[in-house]
Every structure is written in C-alpha cells, then in structure tokens.
Amino acid sequence: MAARKTTARRKATVPQSAKCGPCNGTGEVARTVRVGRKQRPVGQQTGICLACLGSGEASTD
Numbered sequence: 001m002a003a004r005k006t007t008a009r010r011k012a013t014v015p016q017s018a019k020c021g022p023c024n025g026t027g028e029v030a031r032t033v034r035v036g037r038k039q040r041p042v043g044q045q046t047g048i049c050l051a052c053l054g055s056g057e058a059s060t061d
Helices: none
Strands: 030-033 039-046
Touching: none
Parallel strands: none
Antiparallel strands: 030 039
C-alpha cells in the first residue's frame, strides 16, 4: 500500500482593510489649540478623525 500524503493546512486569510490616510489607522488626529486675540498656539489636543469617523479604516467611497 502506498504512503498517504498529508495535505498542507492553509490559514484562513481575512482581507485587510486599508488604513485611513489622515490618522494612519488610529482614528484620532491632533489639532492645534489657539488662544488669544493674536491666535497664538499653546498646545494640541486629540480629536476624532472626520475622514473615517474614528474607525481607522479608509472609506470605500
């Protein structure tokens, strides 16, 4: 009787979605905070990315 060959197991591949450009897939973007009459920058705060609405995935539209 001939030896039986074992079949190679294949991993199930999940299609990777593209990362959002403005936030690099994090879902958050940094915005400069400006104060005063001369609008001088004092720091940054993070906010939700409006391109992907915080999901981190690029839209298909």
